[in-house]
Amino acid sequence: MIQIKTLKQLKELCADNPADGFIQLNGGLKSSKIITYHPKSRWFVIENSIDGSTQTLTARQINDKQHTNIGQAIKKGALYLDIAGHDYVCECGAPATHNIQTIYHNYEITPEGEFINEDQWEGNTNEFYCADCGD
Numbered sequence: 051m052i053q054i055k056t057l058k059q060l061k062e063l064c065a066d067n068p069a070d071g072f073i074q075l076n077g078g079l080k081s082s083k084i085i086t087y088h089p090k091s092r093w094f095v096i097e098n099s100i101d102g103s104t105q106t107l108t109a110r111q112i113n114d115k116q117h118t119n120i121g122q123a124i125k126k127g128a129l130y131l132d133i134a135g136h137d138y139v140c141e142c143g144a145p146a147t148h149n150i151q152t153i154y155h156n157y158e159i160t161p162e163g164e165f166i167n168e169d170q171w172e173g174n175t176n177e178f179y180c181a182d183c184g185d
């Protein structure tokens with residue numbers, strides 16, 4: 051489940067690929083949608099599960115609440131997509147391809163100068179990067 055933070059991220063994740071998503075509404079309710087972005091025509095196609103309706107919208111209309119609440123939901127952090135294999139996301143919003151973690155080691159140093167691993171534990175760093183940002 052990925053929280054959508056920008057329209058750019060939504061475009062990348064739904065480009066020619068219908069994505070199941072939902073808007074988290076007040077009171078724990080969810081409004082399910084299937085969202086596809088067509089990069090060539092720059093149209094979004096939104097299938098609204100609640101009434102079976104389908105909308106074809108421009109990016110501008112996505113941000114216009116007269117057409118859909120998706121733009122508002124992105125601003126509130128309330129739009130989520132369920133994309134198989136894309137559970138981890140880079141800060142830029144692209145699917146993550148790399149994960150960096152820190153591991154701390156505690157070594158005992160013997161009189162002979164040998165290092166003996168006494169203990170190790172996970173650090174606080176657990177960062178996800180896409181191929182573009184990871185370099």
Ligand SMILES: [Zn+2]
Pocket residue numbers: 140141142143144179180181182183184
């Ligand atoms: Zn990135």
